[in-house]
Amino acid sequence: MYEIMKQMPTLEEDTSRPVYVQLSDHIKREIMRGELAEDAKLPSIRKLAEMLGISSTPVEWAYQQLIAEGYVYSQPRRGFRVRALMDGYGAIQLPMDNKLHHRIMPEQPQYPDTDQSAIRPIKNMAYDFHMSRNDFSLFPYAKWQQYTNRIWREEADELLFYGDPQGESGLRCEIANYLGQFRGVRCSPEQIVVGAEQHLLMTLLVQTLLKLKLGSVHSIGVERPGYRLLPGTFRHYGYQVVPIPLDEEGLDLTALERAGVKLVGVSPSHQFPMGMTMPIARRLALLDWAEREQAYIIEDDYDGEFRYHGRPIPSMQGLREDSRVIYMGGFSQVLAPALCVHYMVLPMELMCSFREMYRDVLFEQSTSRFIQRTLEVFMREGELGKHIRKMRNLYKRKHDLLVQSIRRHFGEQAEISGQNAGFHLVLRITSSQTATTLVRAAADKGVQVSSTEYLWGEAGSPKDSKKEFIIGFAGMDVAKIDMGIEALAKAWDCSRSY
Amino acid sequence: MYEIMKQMPTLEEDTSRPVYVQLSDHIKREIMRGELAEDAKLPSIRKLAEMLGISSTPVEWAYQQLIAEGYVYSQPRRGFRVRALMDGYGAIQLPMDNKLHHRIMPEQPQYPDTDQSAIRPIKNMAYDFHMSRNDFSLFPYAKWQQYTNRIWREEADELLFYGDPQGESGLRCEIANYLGQFRGVRCSPEQIVVGAEQHLLMTLLVQTLLKLKLGSVHSIGVERPGYRLLPGTFRHYGYQVVPIPLDEEGLDLTALERAGVKLVGVSPSHQFPMGMTMPIARRLALLDWAEREQAYIIEDDYDGEFRYHGRPIPSMQGLREDSRVIYMGGFSQVLAPALCVHYMVLPMELMCSFREMYRDVLFEQSTSRFIQRTLEVFMREGELGKHIRKMRNLYKRKHDLLVQSIRRHFGEQAEISGQNAGFHLVLRITSSQTATTLVRAAADKGVQVSSTEYLWGEAGSPKDSKKEFIIGFAGMDVAKIDMGIEALAKAWDCSRSY
Numbered sequence: 003m004y005e006i007m008k009q010m011p012t013l014e015e016d017t018s019r020p021v022y023v024q025l026s027d028h029i030k031r032e033i034m035r036g037e038l039a040e041d042a043k044l045p046s047i048r049k050l051a052e053m054l055g056i057s058s059t060p061v062e063w064a065y066q067q068l069i070a071e072g073y074v075y076s077q078p079r080r081g082f083r084v085r086a087l088m089d090g091y092g093a094i095q096l097p098m099d100n101k102l103h104h105r106i107m108p109e110q111p112q113y114p115d116t117d118q119s120a121i122r123p124i125k126n127m128a129y130d131f132h133m134s135r136n137d138f139s140l141f142p143y144a145k146w147q148q149y150t151n152r153i154w155r156e157e158a159d160e161l162l163f164y165g166d167p168q169g170e171s172g173l174r175c176e177i178a179n180y181l182g183q184f185r186g187v188r189c190s191p192e193q194i195v196v197g198a199e200q201h202l203l204m205t206l207l208v209q210t211l212l213k214l215k216l217g218s219v220h221s222i223g224v225e226r227p228g229y230r231l232l233p234g235t236f237r238h239y240g241y242q243v244v245p246i247p248l249d250e251e252g253l254d255l256t257a258l259e260r261a262g263v264k265l266v267g268v269s270p271s272h273q274f275p276m277g278m279t280m281p282i283a284r285r286l287a288l289l290d291w292a293e294r295e296q297a298y299i300i301e302d303d304y305d306g307e308f309r310y311h312g313r314p315i316p317s318m319q320g321l322r323e324d325s326r327v328i329y330m331g332g333f334s335q336v337l338a339p340a341l342c343v344h345y346m347v348l349p350m351e352l353m354c355s356f357r358e359m360y361r362d363v364l365f366e367q368s369t370s371r372f373i374q375r376t377l378e379v380f381m382r383e384g385e386l387g388k389h390i391r392k393m394r395n396l397y398k399r400k401h402d403l404l405v406q407s408i409r410r411h412f413g414e415q416a417e418i419s420g421q422n423a424g425f426h427l428v429l430r431i432t433s434s435q436t437a438t439t440l441v442r443a444a445a446d447k448g449v450q451v452s453s454t455e456y457l458w459g460e461a462g463s464p465k466d467s468k469k470e471f472i473i474g475f476a477g478m479d480v481a482k483i484d485m486g487i488e489a490l491a492k493a494w495d496c497s498r499s500y
Numbered sequence: 501m502y503e504i505m506k507q508m509p510t511l512e513e514d515t516s517r518p519v520y521v522q523l524s525d526h527i528k529r530e531i532m533r534g535e536l537a538e539d540a541k542l543p544s545i546r547k548l549a550e551m552l553g554i555s556s557t558p559v560e561w562a563y564q565q566l567i568a569e570g571y572v573y574s575q576p577r578r579g580f581r582v583r584a585l586m587d588g589y590g591a592i593q594l595p596m597d598n599k600l601h602h603r604i605m606p607e608q609p610q611y612p613d614t615d616q617s618a619i620r621p622i623k624n625m626a627y628d629f630h631m632s633r634n635d636f637s638l639f640p641y642a643k644w645q646q647y648t649n650r651i652w653r654e655e656a657d658e659l660l661f662y663g664d665p666q667g668e669s670g671l672r673c674e675i676a677n678y679l680g681q682f683r684g685v686r687c688s689p690e691q692i693v694v695g696a697e698q699h700l701l702m703t704l705l706v707q708t709l710l711k712l713k714l715g716s717v718h719s720i721g722v723e724r725p726g727y728r729l730l731p732g733t734f735r736h737y738g739y740q741v742v743p744i745p746l747d748e749e750g751l752d753l754t755a756l757e758r759a760g761v762k763l764v765g766v767s768p769s770h771q772f773p774m775g776m777t778m779p780i781a782r783r784l785a786l787l788d789w790a791e792r793e794q795a796y797i798i799e800d801d802y803d804g805e806f807r808y809h810g811r812p813i814p815s816m817q818g819l820r821e822d823s824r825v826i827y828m829g830g831f832s833q834v835l836a837p838a839l840c841v842h843y844m845v846l847p848m849e850l851m852c853s854f855r856e857m858y859r860d861v862l863f864e865q866s867t868s869r870f871i872q873r874t875l876e877v878f879m880r881e882g883e884l885g886k887h888i889r890k891m892r893n894l895y896k897r898k899h900d901l902l903v904q905s906i907r908r909h910f911g912e913q914a915e916i917s918g919q920n921a922g923f924h925l926v927l928r929i930t931s932s933q934t935a936t937t938l939v940r941a942a943a944d945k946g947v948q949v950s951s952t953e954y955l956w957g958e959a960g961s962p963k964d965s966k967k968e969f970i971i972g973f974a975g976m977d978v979a980k981i982d983m984g985i986e987a988l989a990k991a992w993d994c995s996r997s998y
Contacts, residue, residue: 138660147652154645162636162836198696198840201863205703209736234861238707240738338660340869342696363732365699368866371838 013054021056022063023313029064033073033084033282040086044074047082067312070422072251072281085283128448129486133275133426134335135477137400140392141338145385149376161371167360169196169345169367170374176381177345184390185306186316187329189347195356198342198368200332204235206356207328207346209363211265211298212239213355223258223266227457229274229302232267245459248273252280255287264297271306271315275454275472277420277428285318292326298349299327305335305424307390310398312422319347328352333377335425336390343369343377397425400475400483407487408473415496425476428454431496432467440469440494447493449486511552519554520561521811527562531571531582538584542572545580565810568920570749570779583781626946627984631773631924632833633975635898638890639836643883647874659869665858667694667843667865668872674879675843682888683804684814685827687845693854696840696866698830702733704854705826705844707861709763709796710737711853721756721764725955727772727800730765743957746771750778753785762795769804769813773952773970775918775926783816790824796847797825803833803922805888808896810920817845826850831875833923834888841867841875895923898973898981905985906971913994923974926952929994930965938967938992945991947984 013024032038044050047065051058065082068074076082153161168174174191181187197203212220222236226245233243244261247254253268268288270280280288292299301318309315319327332344348356367374380386401421408416408429417430429451433440437453444451454470455463463470475483491497511522530536542548545563549556563580566572574580651659666672672689679685695701710718720734724743731741742759745752751766766786768778778786790797799816807813817825830842846854865872878884899919906914906927915928927949931938935951942949952968953961961968973981989995 134662136661138657141656141660143652143656147649150652151645151649154641154648158639158641159636162639162838163634164632164837198866198868199700199864201861202697202700202703202866205700212736231862238710238857238861339662339864340660342866342868359736363699363736364729366697366837368696368700368840370696370840370868370871373868 013056020060022060022067025054025060026064026067026313029068030071030073038084040084042084043080044082044084063312070279070309070312071315072279072283072285085281127445127450129478129482129489130450131426131473131475131478131486131490132450133452133472133474134339135474136335136338136425137393137396137477138338140389140396142380142385142389145380145383146376149379150372153372153375153379157375158372161375165367165371165374167365167367169194169369170371170378173374173378173381174345176378180381180386181317181329181331181347182320184314184387185303185331186320187347188320188323189329190350193348193350193353194345195348196343196345196367196369196374198344200231200330200344201235202368203330203344203346204231205239206359206365207300207348208236208239208241209359210348210352210356213358214352221261221263221265223253223261223263224459225253225268225273226459226461227275227454227463228267228459229269229304230457232300232302233459243459245461248276248278250278251284252278253284253288255284255291258288258291264295265300266297267300267302268318269302269304270318271303272309272420272423274302274304275420275426275428275457275470277423277426279315279423280318282321285321289318289322289325289327297326298352299325301327301329303329303331306331307336308394308397308425309423310394310401324349324351336386336393337377341369341373341377343373397476400478400480401427403480403483404473404475404478404487407484410484411488411491412496415491426472426474429471429473431469431471431494433469433494434467435469437463437469437471440471443493444490447489449490449493451490511554518558520558520565523552523558524562524565524811527566528569528571536582538582540582541578542580542582561810568777568807568810569813570777570781570783583779625943625948627976627980627987628948629924629971629973629976629984629988630948631950631970631972632837633923633972634833634836635891635894635975636836638887638894640878640883640887643878644874647877648870651870651873651877655873656870659873663865663869663872665863665865667692667867668869668876671872671876671879672843674876678879678884679815679827679829679845680818682812682885683801683829684818685845686818686821687827688848691845691848691851692843693846694841694843694865694867694872696842698729698828698842699733700866701828701842701844702729703737704857704863705798705846706734706737706739707857708846708850708854711857712850719759719761719763721751721759721761722957723751723766723771724957724959725773725952725961726765726957727767727802728955730798730800731957741957743959746774746776748776749782750776751782751786753782753789756786756789762793763798764795765798765800766816767800767802768816769801770807770918770921772800772802773918773924773926773955773968775921775924777813777921778816780819783819787816787820787823787825795824796850797823799825799827801827801829804829805834806892806895806923807921808892808899822847822849834884834891835875839867839871839875841871895974898976898978899925901978901981902971902973902976902985905982908982909986909989910994913989924970924972927969927971929967929969929992931967931992932965933967935961935967935969938969941991942988945987947988947991949988 013021045053047058047061051061065074069076073085074082075085171191173196174194177194178189178191181189195203195206220240221242221244223244223246224233226247237243244263246257246261252270252273258266270285272279288299303317306314306317317329319325319329326349329347333341405418405421408418415431419428421427437455441451441453451471451473454472511519543551545556545559549559563572567574571583572580573583669689671694672692675692676687676689679687693701718738719740719742721742721744722731724745735741742761744755744759750768750771756764768783770777786797801815804812804815815827817823817827824847827845831839903916903919906916913929917926919925935953939949939951949969949971952970
């Protein structure tokens with residue numbers, strides 16, 4: 003037996019956890035406990051499979067998962083090795099599953115033209131690769147209506163009045179269970195705040211944080227490029243917004259240290275828009291930063307449920323007990339935006355400020371109690387888990403088709419990053435034309451895509467010939483993906499046949 | 501014919517407008533045009549009825565309506581006379597329909613105990629006079645579910661995705677029609693913003709106003725006592741909140757002038773909590789103030805649909821074309837809080853700032869599109885109008901019963917103000933005990949009432965022996981009103997038989 007495996011994993015048969023999950027969890031635990039040292043070599047796939055008396059497939063899957071989460075790296079002729087967990091921020095520069103060729107550029111003064119098509123989808127495009135379109139073909143209409151009607155029939159009198167401003171307690175219990183099971187979040191229902199809209203929840207969060215008086219100047223670090231809602235909302239509250247650059251592993255922690263902020267927003271599972279997963283070492287380092295600085299991390303887990311090869315990456319919030327993480331999620335992607343159910347999980351130590359803020363403002367619950375109750379029953383009956391599994395298969399099919407189509411039609415002319423998860427990937431081409439011109443050229447051929455430019459903030463995106471676009475696939479008709487990508491390649495003169 | 505009636509009203513027979521409404525509208529128009537001078541005497545009820553060849557009842561109703569809205573006053577032996585419209589703020593001290601014996605007191609330093617029972621109703625009280633409880637016995641369950649099911653069946657695919665952040669345009673059209681017809685509001689659908697919750701809408705409003713940069717210090721005048729959401733929200737945004745005292749006619753405009761603010765919140769139809777209606781002269785003076793100061797008025801029309809004797813008082817927003825009024829309303833009171841539909845109407849000149857703010861923040865619609873569409877159909881089919889008429893009758897019955905019961909059990913020991921409208925009235929007694937003690941004494945006998953104290957802001961309520969309580973009647977069982985008031989009178993040693 004290899005000395006680096008302190009304890010051979012005991013694989014249970016009579017369990018709902020697949021073998022590869024048991025195996026990767028076992029190795030993770032050994033790494034986290036320090037029982038597997040940096041650079042220690044793991045057995046080869048064939049070898050470990052033999053040792054365990056199982057086929058090599060689950061071992062391969064387990065290793066892929068460990069690589070995706072940043073616990074393990076693999077190099078030609080060196081095999082699978084343990085990555086350093088605490089390494090001085092961002093020092094590891096190893097090949098990753100979803101390597102991203104992204105360079106940090108000096109800030110530029112101009113504000114780029116806002117590409118409005120990126121914000122609202124243009125309707126009636128033949129090929130709509132809008133980033134957050136969902137596929138509702140498998141929406142559980144019958145179940146949803148059945149539960150809704152039952153609730154109207156049996157509980158309407160009680161439900162028509164005001165409910166708990168923090169969200170119905172039954173739904174909060176279900177969310178706590180769900181997050182524990184699906185996202186590795188550790189929380190109790192009393193830490194959960196339900197709201198109809200993300201900006202609203204963020205507003206309640208700002209008001210809660212302002213109660214704390216973190217330093218004299220309020221400032222927040224945000225990913226650059228990144229989701230615009232966070233800087234938009236905080237700036238409106240007089241916060242200074244400090245864009246923090248990304249490297250291949252996500253947020254650059256050296257730059258974060260330099261920024262001197264006490265609050266930072268990240269999307270570690272699948273960075274928006276670039277799509278990298280923050281490896282475990284950097285996650286732990288970021289948690290340490292928050293402890294040391296008495297700062298808070300806002301973890302935006304907008305599509306964490308959707309990983310197409312391997313298991314979802316567990317949330318950062320749950321990596322440590324009582325972590326200084328505010329976790330944000332919702333049901334727009336897993337079910338539908340029109341249900342208007344979002345939530346945030348506050349660290350227990352913020353609950354006092356939250357309640358104090360509530361007493362000042364006296365806001366009411368914003369998500370209809372009928373929808374909250376329906377969702378609660380839907381979750382309790384196990385329907386949400388079933389639905390997510392179905393959607394994951396459907397989206398995986400679209401994802402794989404999209405990647406193949408891009409390879410087929412763009413060949414060497416495009417790089418892809420951020421694949422294997424979520425609802426979009428990033429397509430990078432070299433062109434002397436502006437991103438806006440390229441978006442218009444695509445639209446002329448009936449293809450809706452968005453440039454990443456508007457996500458770079460006031461300083462704008464790097465001014466070079468690399469142009470990046472967000473290609474959403476979740477809402478696309480399976481039959482149209484290949485044609486859409488073909489049309490896109492033609493519109494941009496990138497076709498291989500050209 | 502009396503010389504003061506320039507033109508005899510032409511009463512139409514073939515119209516949906518009742519005779520008394522035609523008559524009061526005619527007289528209003530003459531007053532507004534200056535054709536009826538201050539103190540001009542109107543014909544007696546009997547005389548005008550004779551002149552018009554109609555019974556005296558519609559004339560009496562018309563005069564009552566003119567008195568309620570502040571166009572006319574009546575004094576023993578002087579008959580009905582025209583009130584001055586522009587009179588130097590608040591100089592008129594005439595008997596009013598809903599006269600309020602409220603004295604302005606110097607500000608006090610202590611912060612009163614927050615009476616939490618006023619904020620959230622305590623459940624399972626035998627007699628729940630909570631101020632905003634609704635009666636759902638007549639809720640149109642069948643129609644609502646029928647429309648909801650039809651919409652899920654026919655439109656779900658389209659509706660599950662994101663909608664218009666400002667609210668579905670179909671619903672906004674219906675709201676514009678409704679407000680024009682029921683509340684005299686003048687607006688187009690594009691001025692309406694729909695949201696799930698009042699605090700959220702107010703937050704969007706603050707962010708819109710901040711775009712305007714009204715003066716260097718942001719400050720807002722609020723009614724004292726008044727609804728807490730407004731000062732709570734604006735204070736969170738760094739606004740200085742200036743409490744403006746009330747007199748018998750509502751907001752004291754001299755104090756408003758002195759405050760030097762550029763923004764003020766009022767509830768002119770039925771001041772919360774005191775219940776007075778702001779007369780037309782003061783409304784016009786307040787609109788003039790806003791014009792002169794380039795300021796804005798936030799009109800909170802929380803229960804404007806519900807007047808039990810005479811017609812609803814039209815909104816202040818619609819008194820002038822392009823008034824500087826932000827009108828706030830919602831469906832919590834007319835339908836149910838759990839639908840989570842509120843709205844605000846912005847002056848057209850604020851729409852630019854609103855859109856600019858939207859581009860920064862990119863909020864999404866917060867009210868479920870399914871509920872928006874259901875409500876739209878419900879309104880278009882005339883069901884809302886029907887429902888409001890039914891509810892008005894039901895609430896009128898409860899209101900009248902409550903007033904009778906208070907007279908019966910409290911006799912001379914209580915004064916009532918703010919009656920004839922909305923969902924509550926204010927009961928005033930003289931007692932050396934604190935309001936909190938009295939609320940507890942009531943609760944011990946199973947009676948839930950709230951003190952007005954927590955609505956006075958930081959400076960607290962006047963420290964004297966007059967104690968005021970909000971008695972909500974809308975959610976009370978008709979059969980329990982009299983017993984509840986009897987129990988209350990006993991709990992406070994106010995019973996006549998005592």
